[in-house]
Amino acid sequence: MTRTRDGAPTENGPGAGVEYVLPVRWMDNRRDEELTRYLRRLVRSVDVTVVDGSPAPVFERHARLWGTWLRHVRPDAPRGEGYNGKAVGAMTGLRLARHELVVIADDDVRYSRRSLRQVVDRLRDADLVRPQNYYSPLPWHARWDTARILVNRAFASDYPGTLALRRSSLPDGYRQDVLFENLELIRTVRARGGREERADDVFVARIPPTARHFWSQRVRQAYDSQAQPARLAAELALLPALLLQSRRPAGYLLWTAACIGVAAAGRRRNGGTTAFGASAPAWAPLWVAERAVTAWSALALRAAGGVPYGGSRIQDAASPERSLRLLATEKGARP
Numbered sequence: 001m002t003r004t005r006d007g008a009p010t011e012n013g014p015g016a017g018v019e020y021v022l023p024v025r026w027m028d029n030r031r032d033e034e035l036t037r038y039l040r041r042l043v044r045s046v047d048v049t050v051v052d053g054s055p056a057p058v059f060e061r062h063a064r065l066w067g068t069w070l071r072h073v074r075p076d077a078p079r080g081e082g083y084n085g086k087a088v089g090a091m092t093g094l095r096l097a098r099h100e101l102v103v104i105a106d107d108d109v110r111y112s113r114r115s116l117r118q119v120v121d122r123l124r125d126a127d128l129v130r131p132q133n134y135y136s137p138l139p140w141h142a143r144w145d146t147a148r149i150l151v152n153r154a155f156a157s158d159y160p161g162t163l164a165l166r167r168s169s170l171p172d173g174y175r176q177d178v179l180f181e182n183l184e185l186i187r188t189v190r191a192r193g194g195r196e197e198r199a200d201d202v203f204v205a206r207i208p209p210t211a212r213h214f215w216s217q218r219v220r221q222a223y224d225s226q227a228q229p230a231r232l233a234a235e236l237a238l239l240p241a242l243l244l245q246s247r248r249p250a251g252y253l254l255w256t257a258a259c260i261g262v263a264a265a266g267r268r269r270n271g272g273t274t275a276f277g278a279s280a281p282a283w284a285p286l287w288v289a290e291r292a293v294t295a296w297s298a299l300a301l302r303a304a305g306g307v308p309y310g311g312s313r314i315q316d317a318a319s320p321e322r323s324l325r326l327l328a329t330e331k332g333a334r335p
Helices: 032-042 056-066 085-096 113-123 140-155 181-191 211-216 218-227 229-247 251-274 280-303 321-330
Strands: 018-024 047-052 071-073 101-105 128-135 162-166 196-206 307-309 312-314
Touching (some): 018 032, 047 056, 056 071, 085 181, 128 140, 128 181, 181 196, 229 251
Parallel strands (some): 018 101
């Protein structure tokens, strides 16, 4: 891969004419080395903007590590409390993007040259592309969370930690004070008439969190369903259904088989067997049991004022699609 004198990728690269926006907010530098290796590979193909909301000592180290060969900036944070730092970082990157095509990715997402090319190719005929993440490597808690991915795939599509979009599809940005920022971005693009492509057959690796972080996210993940009424109703029904089965313990065998069967269907969809191992569906009963409990815990959090975030609370998981369509109509978006 060759680059011009100013470091921009040439037209031969998989991401030529593409901005890669990476919001980060780290409390320490323990992961710097691995991320730096990834970024050095990435800048051979795309222009990279790291929007860094880390404390000053960490930010300054990142500036020394990255500042000479990619764009490293502070987030343009809105005033007040209750904002989602990841959404603020993504919007800062979108405003600064040098290209129409933009890939936004969490700091644990790891594109290969092939998956980057696939996403960019799909974006040329769409306004937004939603690829599919998979965990690599696979400690036990990543296997547990993979069951969530497979269940999502069985019924619709998963929500990954990365999206690709046309910058012009979000001329007014999107709300930065919601918890489920990816869903908010997707709904905002769709509300303005943008075409979404669910690229369930484009697989992008994701590094799993620590087990401690995994546990800390259980209720917050369940809170996302507050923005999806039908899904929320189904998840709230899980716990009563499971408790009723206590009178007929044999019913748990049928329930277990059903969970595994649903996850197996998700694994088979759109080439999923190439990214998800044959044993992955076996973890589905554990994830469903988890969600049966955490769905109610998330409902209690909402009644208490929302999810604690950065010293304040975020109450809304995402905006209703109807309200976003009405807002887009008022602003003159294309039908």
